[in-house]
Amino acid sequence: MTPRRPTRKPPTTRTAQPVVTTLDASAQNAPDAPDAPAPDAPAPGAPGPDASGAPAATGRPPRPRDGADGVPAHFPDGADRARLLAGEHHDPHGLLGAHAVPDGVVFRALRPHARAVAVVLPDGERHALHDGGDGLFARVLPLPRVPSDYRLLVSYDEAELEVHDPYRFLPTLGELDLHLIREGRHEELWTALGAHVTTHQGVAGTRFTVWAPNARGVRLAGDWTFWDGTGLPMRSLGASGVWELFVPGVDEGTLYKFEVVGPDGHHSMRADPMARRTQCPPETASVVTASHHRWHDAEWMARRGERPAHLSPFSVYEVHLPSWRPGLTYRELAEVLPAYVKDLGFTHVELMPVAEHPYSPSWGYQVTSYYAPTARLGTPDDFRYLVDRLHQEGIGVLVDWVPAHFPKDDWALARFDGTPLYEHPDPRRAEHPDWGTLEFDYGRTEVRNFLVANAVYWCEEFHIDGLRVDAVASMLYLDYSREYGEWAPNEHGGRENFDAVRFLQEMNATVYRRCPGVVTIAEESTAWEGVTRPTDHGGLGFGLKWNMGWMHDSLVYVSKEPVHRKYHHNEMTFSMVYAYSENYVLPISHDEVVHGKQALVSKMPGDWWQRRATHRAYLGFMWAHPGKQLLFMGQEFAQGAEWSEAHGPEWWLLDDGYHSAGDHRGVRDLVRDLNAVYAATPALWERDTVPEGFQWALGDAADDNVLAFVRYDAQGGPLLAVSNFSPVVRDGYRLWAPDSVPAWEEVLNTDAARYGGSGVRNPGPLKREPDGVRMTLPPLATVWFRPA
Incomplete structure (x- = not known):
């Protein structure tokens, strides 16, 4: 369960400091230190170039168009141009990049705020593109075919960068991935969507993919673009609803978001739903990541499936x-x-x-x-x-x-x-x-x-x-x-x-x-x-x-004064009516020790000794009851205060200088011993889910506040658990026990002095008599017996 979250303004992404960074090893005329501002870098808060050379938009008017003969041909025009600049184009790769045309190859680039853009061909030859305004650059070169590799030399007022063109790359997702996504059957979806550092067509960079089927358009923004996506529109991969872009040079640690344009034209900056790493809240950006951890748990992984959980x-x-x-x-x-x-x-x-x-x-x-x-x-x-x-x-x-x-x-x-x-x-x-x-x-x-x-x-x-x-x-x-x-x-x-x-x-x-x-x-x-x-x-x-029913009912019982518990005896026995309808865990979870419900020990009535004793007796009853056990942190040493996510467990209760440290350590010692005996006793876990693993020894002693039952392992080996939830010692108490066991001995007693109890115990073997077994029951305690 979760607490209701108060309404509050969502956190925003921190504005990155403008640093001109050369992301390509062959960049020319770039600053000497790639992580230091260029000599003419803009002032903090001003836009700067992105990983592919495009800076953030500033809203300034378009730069005057270059070229003596006016606007060059082959610029995207009309609706295509408007949709591209608005971030609403489904196929920016069809407009940008290099494309064969009747008179050669046209190169187009969207580089807002660039002073000039040139194409660097594989042979090193450079050709300046014409400035068409709005950050668009284009030129037709008389080439026989589209070059398999070229770069863009992008000049800004503060730097000149040579980079790969993101719009010359083929899609990074194959038809199988897209088919599985459409069918809703991609069981490794995280390998297809999100941000992945990869080498694509021989170039290192990061693949970005996101599912947004109803968007008019999606653009990529990040710390390297100063959170403006104008220069990095993504392409739609058809009916899958997936948008994709490969950006060369982007590596691990890069911050990013998607700028999504909704059907109504509204723009919103979104964290990646498939992000595998994020900024630390309240920051909200996604982070490009890759795993480098080398696992050392092969032995654990190989044997963890040897036995099903409900039989272990x-x-x-x-x-x-x-x-x-x-x-x-x-x-x-x-x-x-x-x-x-x-x-x-x-x-x-x-x-x-x-x-x-x-x-x-x-x-x-x-x-x-x-x-x-x-x-x-x-x-x-x-x-x-x-x-x-x-x-x-x-x-x-x-x-x-x-x-x-x-x-x-x-x-x-x-x-x-x-x-x-x-x-x-x-x-x-x-x-x-x-x-x-x-x-x-x-x-x-x-x-x-x-x-x-x-x-x-x-x-x-x-x-x-x-x-x-x-x-x-x-x-x-x-x-x-x-x-x-x-x-x-x-x-x-x-x-x-x-x-x-x-x-x-x-x-x-x-x-x-x-x-x-x-x-x-x-x-x-x-x-x-x-x-x-x-x-x-x-x-x-x-x-x-x-087993929420067991949790609720048993806590109601132990929270009552002992004199009133006889009226709630069925709260402790009712769980056995449905114990085998499911495979159960018995939870004392975080939900039971917050919001005024009190810590486990504080639910118990009486003075401090009685509360701790009932706490111990309850844990003994819980560990013996059919079902697995769950205990929330702090309850293993009887923390008296409710849990607070701001402060955590009250570890100081265990410090040597604290006057009741021994009391709390005693409860923790009991939990350690409960787990040790439990793990070593198959009767307590091997047949948790079948009726043959349980038998009442005494289930109707409501006036005495006593419950007793036998647990059996797969070979019929028994363990007898007896709980006395009254604050009195009961000498010579008789109850039924299996005929097959001639004598019983204590294996665990929650009233032991080392746990903080009164030390009442059964020192020798208890021999079976014609009318059952007679024993001494400590006050507010659970005792486990095994065949002597």
């Missing part, structure tokens, strides 16, 4: 990376987080959303750049390094993924090409009432492809081991958080969103097919049938589902 130990530590240790980068976190998680024995970490988002208090749940890890903590390769280090320590990495909605920022996805493109065109299906955001149009093939490919992208490019899909219920129901008259029914008159169902099925089927060992997890808060059922049996195809 699966204990998750949920982390909000920016606040776990505030101020640390991805690489700095890689030096401390893996060691901490490994020491506590968690099998996985779950990272709250890492995709780029402009509004920090959304915790990452309002995404604007689905393909870019947030720049707040470093580069994409820095994030790869963190995942790599976690894998090397044997820790799986889950990431929260948010395909349910996106924010309305006018530089991002909303009305991207001037029309509802990523969002549904019907406002009743586009506006999300809870969060002030927009919902994706899951029925549009290209949008569904954008999201399905994104799921694959995180798993393949970053070696992510699982995706926890946020707010699934809001996707499944057309009337989610809507009143009568505010939603439109489906074709059968119902409230199910069949487009979202098909999308989720396709996403799950694609991820499981392409990425062995990956698990998908649904945060789905209703009783929708078949969330974790395979897609070929009509289910949604998730591997696991958060």
Whole structure:
């Protein structure tokens, strides 16, 4: 879930400082230092030349036309000229560049603010082009054919640059890519769209591609053009809706955006939806990037798929990376987080959303750049390094993924090409009432492809081991958080969103097919049938589902005073009625420890000792209950305050100088031991999803606040878990136990003195008697027993 984001003015792109940079190695008469201003560089804030030689527009009148015989022939004229200069031409390559004409070859260039432009032929011969005004230059040369290679020598008042002409290159995308994009079946969409450093026709540069099917035109702008796209119009690649331009000389680290002209003629500057790196918010530009990370997790990747998640130990530590240790980068976190998680024995970490988002208090749940890890903590390769280090320590990495909605920022996805493109065109299906955001149009093939490919992208490019899909219920129901008259029914008159169902099925089927060992997890808060059922049996195809019912009911129970718990005993037993309807995770997540809900230990009644004791007993009950476990950071040492994304966990509670540090360390020691015994005891995880793995030993002792059950592994080996949620010691307490076990011994006791408990225990083996097993139950404690 995500907090509602307050309305605010969207951040703008910082104006780049004008630096004349020669991007081609053969440039002549350029400044000696390529990253220093030329002697006559414009003042800060003034326009300068772009990577292909074109400066930003200033609005000044056109330069007088050169040439003694007036306007030369072969300039684009009429509608073509107007559309080109307005950024609305679908085929600028058909006008600009070199083209055969009856009397030779015509060379045309759009170089606003250039003083002169000349063509440099392969043999080194130079020919000045005629200035036709408005930044257009052209000339016909008596050549027998279009040269395979030529350059433009572009002269400005402050510099002279020799560059490749972007408009002499063929398209960089092939028919197969375009066909797959049109069909919505490009499972590696990130390799086709976005910005990619490449060598094209023997020339190094960057390929820019963007999907904007309803745009009148698209131009490229960046820090090297001083955010003016006049000189870099892109071409449309037909029915695919893709616009493309290859720009020689542009390399990694370059900032860029797309200037999109909508159907109504409105111009807007847009970040790249497929950007794989972004500026750090509040800046909003996209960044040209390429990965150079060398992975060292081959062993992990080879064995992670040996056992399905629902048949394996699966204990998750949920982390909000920016606040776990505030101020640390991805690489700095890689030096401390893996060691901490490994020491506590968690099998996985779950990272709250890492995709780029402009509004920090959304915790990452309002995404604007689905393909870019947030720049707040470093580069994409820095994030790869963190995942790599976690894998090397044997820790799986889950990431929260948010395909349910996106924010309305006018530089991002909303009305991207001037029309509802990523969002549904019907406002009743586009506006999300809870969060002030927009919902994706899951029925549009290209949008569904954008999201399905994104799921694959995180798993393949970053070696992510699982995706926890946020707010699934809001996707499944057309009337989610809507009143009568505010939603439109489906074709059968119902409230199910069949487009979202098909999308989720396709996403799950694609991820499981392409990425062995990956698990998908649904945060789905209703009783929708078949969330974790395979897609070929009509289910949604998730591997696991958060058990929101168990979480809610059990927290209601433990928050009551012990004297009142007998009236809520069914809150603790009801989960077993539906425990095997899905493959469950038991979550105590970030959502349960914010916004006035209190930290886990603070939900418990009584004095400080009783609160900690109940906290420990609850964790013991949770780890023994069928289902996997998830615990949010700070709860592993009983932090008393609610979580704050600005401050993170209260680590100082563990400091030697703090008077109750031992209490908090005791809880953390318990979590470490819970994970250790859990991982070593197949009865606690091997049969989580089948009824044969569970048997009540005592389920109706409401007056005593006692619950007891037996867990079985695949060979029938048992573990007996007993929880006493009353603050009294119960001596000689009798309960049923399997006949096959003659004696039991404690394997874990949450009341142990080392955890901060009172130290009440069962020191010797408990022999089975004709009427069951008799034991001593510590106060507010959970005890696990195994066969002696």
